Amino acid sequence: MDIEVGGFLGFIxxxxxxxxxxxxxxxxxxxxxxxxxxxxILLLPVVGLIIWWFAGPKGD
Numbered sequence: 001m002d003i004e005v006g007g008f009l010g011f012i013x014x015x016x017x018x019x020x021x022x023x024x025x026x027x028x029x030x031x032x033x034x035x036x037x038x039x040x041i042l043l044l045p046v047v048g049l050i051i052w053w054f055a056g057p058k059g060d
Contacts, residue, residue, distance in 0.1 A: 017045050020052050029057035 024037045037056055041048035 013045055013049070016049055017041055020049055020056070024052070024057060027057035033057060 020041055021038055024034050024041075027034065029037070034057070037048075037052055041052060044051075
């Protein structure tokens with residue numbers, strides 16, 4: 001049961017991270033800011049996603 005729940009939660013985090021990266025790339029932020037946000041999300045998937053949600057560049 002633990003593996004199934006962990007796998008499902010991991011999949012949800014992966015989907016949300018991919019969505020966040022796509023949103024970052026489509027945003028009007030500078031290239032440098034986009035790169036930094038993507039690196040943050042790749043290095044810290046859950047924490048980076050939460051930080052991006054509150055403080056990241058917003059899309060057009």
